[in-house]
Amino acid sequence: MSAVEIRPVHGAEYEALGEIVVNAYLHDGFLTGPDDPYAEFLRDVGSRVVGAEILVAADSERVMGGVTLVPPGSPLAQLAGPSEAEVRALAVAPAGRGRGLGAALASACVERARELDAKRVVLCSQTTMAAAHRVYRRLGFERAPQLDWEPVPDVLLWGFALDL
Ligand SMILES: CC(C)(COP(=O)(O)OP(=O)(O)OC[C@H]1O[C@@H](n2cnc3c(N)ncnc32)[C@H](O)[C@@H]1OP(=O)(O)O)[C@@H](O)C(=O)NCCC(=O)NCCS
Numbered sequence: 800m801s802a803v804e805i806r807p808v809h810g811a812e813y814e815a816l817g818e819i820v821v822n823a824y825l826h827d828g829f830l831t832g833p834d835d836p837y838a839e840f841l842r843d844v845g846s847r848v849v850g851a852e853i854l855v856a857a858d859s860e861r862v863m864g865g866v867t868l869v870p871p872g873s874p875l876a877q878l879a880g881p882s883e884a885e886v887r888a889l890a891v892a893p894a895g896r897g898r899g900l901g902a903a904l905a906s907a908c909v910e911r912a913r914e915l916d917a918k919r920v921v922l923c924s925q926t927t928m929a930a931a932h933r934v935y936r937r938l939g940f941e942r943a944p945q946l947d948w949e950p951v952p953d954v955l956l957w958g959f960a961l962d963l
Contacts, residue, residue: 801858801859801860802858803856803857803858803863803898803900803903804856804857804858805854805855805856805903805904805907806854806855806857807852807853807854807855808844808848808853808854808855808862808865812844812855812857812862813844813845813848814844815861815862816844816853816855816862816865817841817842817843817844818842819862819863819864819865819890819892820841820842820844820865820888820890821833821838821841821842822892823864823890823891823892823893824837824838824841824890825838826893827928827930828927829925829927829928836951837950840888841888841890844865847867847875847888850869850873850874850875851867851868851869851870851873851875851887852867852868852870852911853865853866853867853868854866854868854904854907854908854911855904856891856895856900856903856904863891863892863894863895863900864889864890864891864892864895864900864901864904865888865889865890865904866886866887866888866889866890866904866905866907866908867886867887867888867889868884868885868886868887868907868908868911868912869884869885869886869887870884870912870915870917871883871884871915871916871917873885875887877923877948878921878922878923878946878948878958879919879921880919882916882917882918882919883917883918883919883920883921884908884911884912884915884917884919884920884921885920885921885922886905886908886920886921886922887922889901889904889905889931889934891904896930901930901931901934902934902937902938905934905935905938906938908920909938909961909963912963913963917963918962918963919960919961919962919963920940920960920961920963921943921946921958921959921960921961922935922940922958922959922960923946923947923948923956923957923958923959924956924957924959925954925955925956925957926955926956926957932957932959935959935961936959938961939961940959940960940961941959941960941961942957942958942959943958943959943960944957944958945958946958946959946960
């Protein structure tokens, strides 16, 4: 396998990336099924790229994962205030996991947020997303309970934040 790089998604990759993200969430039981209402957002890379920067982890043959960095002021923000960036839809295909790709994608978001002059990076995550929590904490994110929220009844999302 050739070297993996972290780079902006190409137009020809939108569909493949959308499937990778939905399948990554499904694989770990983080969606109720392919028709879960949140799957539509995760799959629709073409719409997401309008209000956000989408990065992929890819080698010369295939995309293995991706992440969405919502810049300050974007309507795609769920939690971020005016001078904050937000990380959304981090996912790596099961076959590519455990090699640091998730960490590299999240770290690239933090770097990009710094370049955009964001004061803080925020995100929310299901309480059972243990691998993601490990990635975020290793980068310095801390739990931010004031950002916790329930998108639908009985689904609690934990907030995390990193001051820049
Ligand atoms: C979260 C995710 C992107 C991580 O991808 P990855 O490429 O495997 O990430 P990395 O290799 O950088 O690191 C994974 C870390 O999680 C740890 N990990 C994996 N499974 C774990 C588990 N069940 N419990 C705790 N830690 C776990 C690994 O040990 C590793 O940490 P370490 O290097 O300190 O040992 C991937 O698991 C995924 O796509 N999950 C489903 C979608 C999701 O949860 N997204 C988060 C949205 S907020």
